[in-house]
Amino acid sequence: MAxxxxxxxxxxxxxxxxxxxxxxxxxxxPKSLRRILWKSIALAVFLLLLGSTLLFLSYFISMGxxxxxxxxxxxxxxxxxxSFLPGYYETRVAYYxxxxxxxxxxxxxxxx
Numbered sequence: 065m066a067x068x069x070x071x072x073x074x075x076x077x078x079x080x081x082x083x084x085x086x087x088x089x090x091x092x093x094p095k096s097l098r099r100i101l102w103k104s105i106a107l108a109v110f111l112l113l114l115g116s117t118l119l120f121l122s123y124f125i126s127m128g129x130x131x132x133x134x135x136x137x138x139x140x141x142x143x144x145x146x147s148f149l150p151g152y153y154e155t156r157v158a159y160y161x162x163x164x165x166x167x168x169x170x171x172x173x174x175x176x
Contacts, residue, residue, distance in 0.1 A: 108154035115148025 122140035125132035 104154070105158050108151050108158060111147045111151025112155050113151070115144050115146075115151050118144030119148060 118140050121130070122137050122144055124130045125140065126134075126137045
């Protein structure tokens with residue numbers, strides 16, 4: 065049987081929450097939503113370029129334009145796909161969020 069630890073705790077309030085006691089985690093903070101995550105965008109672009117480079121290398125080796133073995137082709141192809149797909153997806157998300165900030169939003173779609 066596990067030993068019990070002496071952990072102090074406080075009793076939770078039993079009454080309902082007042083309107084003044086709002087959990088700040090769920091409040092809308094526009095300043096934090098407008099900041100641009102440059103490191104994430106840089107990582108996405110890096111993965112996109114690395115994946116594209118690896119895919120081109122595997123293509124050139126398989127077509128005989130470069131020296132290499134068939135096992136290198138499959139390895140570069142696997143690593144290229146593994147890095148290209150997340151890079152492409154995240155770069156596309158960053159582009160569409162930037163384009164949405166330029167005035168194209170769901171609210172601008174007309175209701176018919």
